[in-house]
Amino acid sequence: MKLLVTGASGFLGKYVVAEAVRQGYAVKAVVRPATDASSLAWANHPAVELVRLDLRQGRGIAEALSNVDCVIHMAAVKGGDFYDRFAGTVLTTENLLGAMTTAAVKKLVATSTFSVYDYFTPPANRVIDEAFPIESEPEYRDAYAQTKLIQEDMMREWGDTNDATVILIRPGMIYGREALWNACHGADFGSKWLLIGPNALIPVTYVENCAEAIVLSVGSAAAAGEVINVVDDNLPTRRQFTKALVKRTENPPQVIPLPWGMMRGVSSLAWFVNQQLLQGKARLPGLLIPASLDARLKPFRYTNAKAKTTLNWTPRYTLETALDRSVSDQCLLSDMLAKAPANPTLEPVAQG
Amino acid sequence: MGKSLKAAVIGTGVISKQHLSFLDSSDHSELVGVCDLSAAAAKYAAETFHAGQAFTDYQAMLAETKPDVVHILTPPNTHQKLVTDCLNAQAHVICEKPITPTYEDFKTLWQLAQEKNLHLIENHNYRFNEAILNIEDMVKDGTLGEVQEVEVRVALGYREAGGRFADRNLPNPVHKLPAGVVHDVITHMAYLLLRFMPEVDRVAAAWSNHGGGDLFKYDDLDAILLNGQQHARLRFTCYTKPECFTLFVRGSRGYAETDLFQPYLRTVIPRAGGEQLSPLINHFVNGWDLMGSSVKNFRNKVMQRTPYEGLHRLLDQTYAAILQNQPMPVSFEDMDKTNRLIETLLAEENRV
Numbered sequence: 032m033k034l035l036v037t038g039a040s041g042f043l044g045k046y047v048v049a050e051a052v053r054q055g056y057a058v059k060a061v062v063r064p065a066t067d068a069s070s071l072a073w074a075n076h077p078a079v080e081l082v083r084l085d086l087r088q089g090r091g092i093a094e095a096l097s098n099v100d101c102v103i104h105m106a107a108v109k110g111g112d113f114y115d116r117f118a119g120t121v122l123t124t125e126n127l128l129g130a131m132t133t134a135a136v137k138k139l140v141a142t143s144t145f146s147v148y149d150y151f152t153p154p155a156n157r158v159i160d161e162a163f164p165i166e167s168e169p170e171y172r173d174a175y176a177q178t179k180l181i182q183e184d185m186m187r188e189w190g191d192t193n194d195a196t197v198i199l200i201r202p203g204m205i206y207g208r209e210a211l212w213n214a215c216h217g218a219d220f221g222s223k224w225l226l227i228g229p230n231a232l233i234p235v236t237y238v239e240n241c242a243e244a245i246v247l248s249v250g251s252a253a254a255a256g257e258v259i260n261v262v263d264d265n266l267p268t269r270r271q272f273t274k275a276l277v278k279r280t281e282n283p284p285q286v287i288p289l290p291w292g293m294m295r296g297v298s299s300l301a302w303f304v305n306q307q308l309l310q311g312k313a314r315l316p317g318l319l320i321p322a323s324l325d326a327r328l329k330p331f332r333y334t335n336a337k338a339k340t341t342l343n344w345t346p347r348y349t350l351e352t353a354l355d356r357s358v359s360d361q362c363l364l365s366d367m368l369a370k371a372p373a374n375p376t377l378e379p380v381a382q383g
Numbered sequence: 384m385g386k387s388l389k390a391a392v393i394g395t396g397v398i399s400k401q402h403l404s405f406l407d408s409s410d411h412s413e414l415v416g417v418c419d420l421s422a423a424a425a426k427y428a429a430e431t432f433h434a435g436q437a438f439t440d441y442q443a444m445l446a447e448t449k450p451d452v453v454h455i456l457t458p459p460n461t462h463q464k465l466v467t468d469c470l471n472a473q474a475h476v477i478c479e480k481p482i483t484p485t486y487e488d489f490k491t492l493w494q495l496a497q498e499k500n501l502h503l504i505e506n507h508n509y510r511f512n513e514a515i516l517n518i519e520d521m522v523k524d525g526t527l528g529e530v531q532e533v534e535v536r537v538a539l540g541y542r543e544a545g546g547r548f549a550d551r552n553l554p555n556p557v558h559k560l561p562a563g564v565v566h567d568v569i570t571h572m573a574y575l576l577l578r579f580m581p582e583v584d585r586v587a588a589a590w591s592n593h594g595g596g597d598l599f600k601y602d603d604l605d606a607i608l609l610n611g612q613q614h615a616r617l618r619f620t621c622y623t624k625p626e627c628f629t630l631f632v633r634g635s636r637g638y639a640e641t642d643l644f645q646p647y648l649r650t651v652i653p654r655a656g657g658e659q660l661s662p663l664i665n666h667f668v669n670g671w672d673l674m675g676s677s678v679k680n681f682r683n684k685v686m687q688r689t690p691y692e693g694l695h696r697l698l699d700q701t702y703a704a705i706l707q708n709q710p711m712p713v714s715f716e717d718m719d720k721t722n723r724l725i726e727t728l729l730a731e732e733n734r735v
Contacts, residue, residue, distance in 0.1 A: 065551035085553040110545065114397045117424065125423045185423060313685045 033098055034249065035059040035136075037086060037127065038105035040066045042209050043142065043202075045073075046242035047103060049367035052078045054246050059099060061086070061106070072364035078371065086123035092130035101138040101249050102131060107182075113174040120178040121185070128189040137195040140248050141186050145203045145234060145260070146176040150325035158332045159234070161201075161258045171322035196255045198248045203262040203333065207238030208357040211276055214327050216269040217286075218318060224284040227318075228291030229270035231330035234262045237353035239363065240346040247342040254341050262335045263346040263353075275350060279358045291330060298324045386706055391416040391448055391474070393441050393465055394456035395428040398479060401691045402454045402698070403432035411702035415448040441465065445472040452477060452705065458556035459484055459566070466492050466503070475502040475705060477698070480570035482718065484560050486726040493715060502711055504701055505718045507574045509628070511693035511700070514641035514648050518632055519578060521639055526652055528636030533579045533615040535572045536629045542594050542602055542621040551598055561729050562590070563600030565619050569728070571628075572617050574721045576608070579632050583724060585609040586733040593622065606728055617728070628690070643690050646683075647676035 034051055038044040039060035048060045049072070057078050060071075064083045068074040074081055082095045086106050096102070104127060108119025124141075131139065149164045151171075157163075169177045183199060190197035204215040216233050218225040236244075244261045248254040267275070270288070277283040301319035305311055317323040338344055348356065356363060390412040392402060406414040418438040419425040429437035438444035445453070445468070453469040455462060455478040462483055469476050476496070482505040483489045496503035509515060521527050541548040541564045548555050548564045560566035577583075588606035592599050604619040628643040637652030649672070654664040683689075700712040727733060 063552040087553050112397070114400075115547075117427070121423050121427075122421050125421055181423065181427065309686065312687060314687045315685075 032100045032249070033057045033059065034101050034103055035061060035082070035096060035099040036103045036105065037061045037123070038107060038142075040068065040071060041105060041107075042207065043205055043238055043242060043245075044105045045071055045364060046207070046238050046367070047105060047245055048073050048079060049364045050239070050242040050246045051103070051249075052076055053367050053371045054250075055372050056246070056249070059095060061095065072362055073368055076368060076371075086126050087118050089126040089129060092126055093133040096130055096134035096136050099134070099136055101140060102127065102136060103245060103249065104139060104141045104186075107142075107179070109175060113177070116174045116178045117181075121181050124182045124185055128185065131195075132189075132193055137193065138249075139186065139190070139195065140198045140200060140245060141182075142245060143183050143199050143201045143258075144175075144179050145201055146172070146326060147180050147183055147201065148326075150329050150331070151322040155330045156332060158334055159260070160334050161260055161337055168322070171320060172326060173317060173323055176326065190256070198254050198256070199258045200245050200248060201258060201260050202236050202241045202244075203234030203260070204236070205238050205241050206235050206353070206357070208363065210238075211280075211354075211357060212284075216272050217328075219284070222284050224273070224286045226269055226273055226286050226288045227294045227328050228330055229273075229288045230268050231291060231328070232266045232332060233269050233272050234266060234331075234333045235272065235350075236261050236263045237346070237348050237350075237357075239356070239367070240348055240353070243347060244338055244342055244344045247344050251342050257337075257341060259338050259341055260333070260335065261338050262333045263348075263350070264335065265349070266333060267350055272350070275354055279354055291328065294318070294328070295321070295324065387411050387413045388451040388702060388705060389413050389415045389448065390452045390454065391418070391444055391450035392428070392434070392454045392456060393418045393444075393469075394458075394479075395419040395421075395424045396456060399428060399456045401689075401694050402456060402477075403428060403434075405695045405698045406454075407432040409699065409702065411699065411706060412452070415450055416444040418444045442468065445469065445474065450474050452702070455479060459560055460556055463488050463492065467495060470495050470499050470501055470503070473499065473501065475504075477504045477506065477701060480506050481560070481566055481725070482570075482722070484566075486722045489718065489722045493719070502701075502705060503718075504711055504713050505570070505721070506694065506697070507570070507713045507717060507721070508691060508694035508697050509571050509643055510574055510578060511696040511712070512643055512646070512690065513692065514643065514646050515575065515578070515630065515693070517648055518630065518639045518641065521650065521652075522579060522632065522634070526637065526650075527632060527634030527639060530579050530632060530634050531613060532631070532633040533576050533613075534618065534629070534631040535575050535616070536618040536627065536631075537568050537572060538620050538623045538625070538627045539568065540621060540624075540626060541567075542599070549598075554598060558598060558600060562604075562725070563592075563602075565590075565601050565604050566725075568619060569604075569617075569725050570721060572619065573724045573728075574717060575630055576615050576617060577717070577720050577724065580608070580610055580613050580615050581720070582610045583608045583615070583727070584611065586727050586730075587735045588617075588728045588733050589735050590729075604728075645676075645680055646690070647673055647680075649673070 034056050039048050040062040051058045059080045059082050061082045073079045106123050108116045149166045298319050298321050305313045390406050406412045415435040417428045417434040418441045422439050425437035453474045455465050557567045590601045591603040594602050602621045606617040608615040631640045639650045641648050649669050651665045654661040656664045
């Protein structure tokens, strides 16, 4: 089976390509034309074909899909303004889906996000699973959530229209060597780190664990047409996660804990003032918009039961091991590739 | 609600937000259609700004909605065909700058608009910003005396990694225009200069590509323009910070300056205290005004008011003028002189 992986040089994508090779797949890895591939340990691997494409334009995508059985779609943009994100997330997906129709590729594994859920309406401490409500008022959320919601809708509609299999993987906050301090465990204020709601669980997944789950979904019959949340086992609290990070950071920021209730109160007050006195026209930072704040930091509980049963997946690395790997000098991609079969086969040789 | 015009929009990129937000809120217009090559982008724009329909084929939109006015917001190299087709469909056209890559192309379009008895407007939005209107008033009422010198200076980080124009993966279409990325702002610079120095008889323009490479044609312009004893300078750079769009107008009695990105108005003119006290009064008055501008700019930033304030004013005046059969706020002469000046700046014989 041959996979086409988009966003292959991205934070998650490069691990997904390595994991796909480790699981015995042949991979067409899509990177942008100007990408420097020299740091991608799999770039010259015999199981990997590097394909240089910019998905923001349709040209060449259908050709790249020849002999491809399944697409793992991870290309997205997390920076820039709304229009940059729209182009990098929505237009890329639209072009990809159009090309998949042309090339008659009928299987898509797409990486979505926990950001599509509605965190504002449901009460705190509920368990977030795949049946959790989706955001219905995206205008109050950031551009990332808005574009990912549009993207999910497009992919579902494409699956229905083309009688194709779409598997939506929704990872929690992915951490790894390139992204350790993240928006789900606090806010960066220069040399200070505001640890908001220290006792709440943080829905993290280590990048190698997440990559394994994504690739496992390709060969899982039970995953067809499903939405699957991916978080690791034994989720830490924000305090525990931060403490583990501080231990491994050379010059850590000063951590200042702030109770969730206090931050939520400040945010609600700012929102009230904006709505009542400024007709809602003021642009506030995300922490002062309750819907955005809740999406990042409201206390919930999480489950990975569906991922474990559907994908026969068990997160390989614990928090401590994952962080040790992240701060080590080891080339993690090479380590993953070392466990790959000598030659890719037409069928997966490993399923977890 | 009074009489309104049926409006349609082609192109839903970054600038479309400004046009669409006007059309969504104006009593002079009814937004009947939005068109983009991307169905997802057209649908998003139509839903967000309450357009009647979304299209991916502009000819179909023209045929079905029969708009009175079409806003063309696509890349400049597409304008010629789109403007021609919209005029042939009996619609007035408001076109983003630069209206065409060359002066000859502009004249062709203008000829067609005349034959069809339709209006053709190039977006000269900054002319309608409050600070520019104030300086125009000071010229008209003689406060500044006879205009002797004009300087328009633009500093933009077009070379910065991650920016729209520095993206080597999918080069921005503006790179193919005669002035490269400078063409993105040269229209604004030219029409602002011409408001205060309507004629130019000598030009010396230094076009440079200081950063080198094959993506950028030019990244710097330094041009001196003369009309008799009047002097003007047009300056574009990617290499100074902070980003700015400043205008200096120096007259025989005093001078005025503003920055459209962080608006303020500084005027050094004869005051009621006579020659002895005028310098002191200018200091105090300008200091006070600067503090007021700081507060106003902060408020504008929070309230999401952008330097595009002039665009809504221009569009409002344009729609009102069409409805009342009055002269357009941007005349043929304005556009003709602007595009002729750009051609002159680019002419080989005027280069140094």
